[in-house]
Amino acid sequence: MSDGTFGVDMRQVGGAFISARAVVCGDVTLGRDVSIWPHVVIRGDVAPISIGDRTNIQDGAIIHCRTDVALTIGCDVVIGHMAVVHCARVGDGCLIGIRSVVLDNAEVGNGAVIAAGAVVTPGTVIPPNMVAMGTPAKPVRPVTQTERDYHQMALGNYLRLSKEHMSGRWRPFGG
Secondary structure (H helix, E strand, O other): OEEEEEEOEEEEEEEEEEEEOOOEEEEEEEOOEEEEEOOOOOOOOEEEEEEOOOOOEEEOOOOOOOOOOOEEEEOOOOOOOOOOOOEEEEEOOOOOOOEEEEEOOEEEEEOOEEOOOOOOOOEEEEOOOEEEEOOOOEEEEOHHHHHHHHHHHHHHHHHHHHHHHHOOOOOOOOO
């Protein structure tokens, strides 16, 4: 994989935008147009991690997994600021809310939303297209069209922002 450097705050690796202030190590596979923002930590040092196309992982999130349990994060996933994803699977089109936690061997079905601050306990399966809230997180209702629209807006905004950063439009202070 080639690694091009743009300014002091970003890298582009295989079509993915990675902030220079992020840590990505071990067996990590990134899809096309993935964006990884400042202070994200993705550790594929104990098992492989795969992240699908157009997924964005926002500032301060931590992505890790149990020893010998691979983690797959689907395409078009939004992982909010300071979220912790330490599970087995996050399906396509999910939104993992700000400061939420998804723990060992949990699975989040396609299109599901994990509310901000929720804790998905070990081994929990969140069904597709459901909103899960609380501690411990429980599915409470189907995802609404408004939530789907927000998800699409967030995907588009982060894709646009990653392209702007790679083009040099935004430069960090104190480089």
